[in-house]
Amino acid sequence: MKVAVCVKQIPDPADPGAIDPETKTLNRDVKLILDESDSYGVEMALQLVGDDGEVVLISMVPNNERNGLNNALAMGADSAILVSDDALSGSDALSTAKVLAAAIQRTEPDLVLAATESSDGYTGTVPEQVAELLGLPSVTFAKEVTVDSGNVAVKRQTEDGYDEVDCPLPALVSVTAGVVEPRYPSFKGIMAAKSKPVEELSLADLGIETNTVGWAGGRQEIVSIEPAPEREAGEIIEDEGDGHERIVAFLQEMKVI
Helix, strand or coil: CEEEEECCEEECCCCCCCECCCCCCECCCCCEEECHHHHHHHHHHHHHHCCCCEEEEEEEECCCCCHHHHHHHHHCCCEEEEEECHHHCCCCHHHHHHHHHHHHHHHCCCEEEEECCCCCCCCCCHHHHHHHHHCCCEEEEEEEEEEECCEEEEEEEECCEEEEEEEECCEEEEECCCCCCCCCCCHHHHHHHCCCCEEEECHHHHCCCHHHCCCCCCCCCCCCCCCCCCCCCCCCCCCCCCHHHHHHHHHHHCCCC
């Protein structure tokens, strides 16, 4: 079985760097890391294929960055496709999906795995768009994934528990954080990652016009960025014999009770 995993390389959330004042987007001309959300998909793929399958990574960046991709290869993935082109800068969700879908199509996988959403974009729409472009069934918010006899069985996380969903392969499944515990790359894995094949493609290689992606093909605009409001201090209740009454009144005001 061949599993393709969409992985995104992002600025380190602990030190995301500067915001470009003109485009109001993150400056990505820094060392990028593997999005933690995607590490769950990589681990899930490795567990599904075991020793008898193949895991290929699909990534897209504007500047040939490979640091985060190397980390996923060090975890145990077999190979990667890296789509890199200056024209990709500023791509919206649909443009990203078009590029990923074109790259995935070259690998002809049995299963495509992705995170439910990226840590720097949070649109949560790319996996479903990729599935639509590839003509694949899509199962979202998977908390457990098993493959057997040409079918994928998914326990899909819901607010009330989970739904059990079965669909034929090939298919695309987006996995939640915590679906598995991602392994840490070993020293052996890190060394092996240096020699694993990474196919670097441009938009021209995929047959995608540059004016349909990036800023040229964008269908959305970031109007402004505001800092998150500081958390206000909570109310301190000093119990003078009526503390319980004041707590009940507060909960009633919040419509909790």
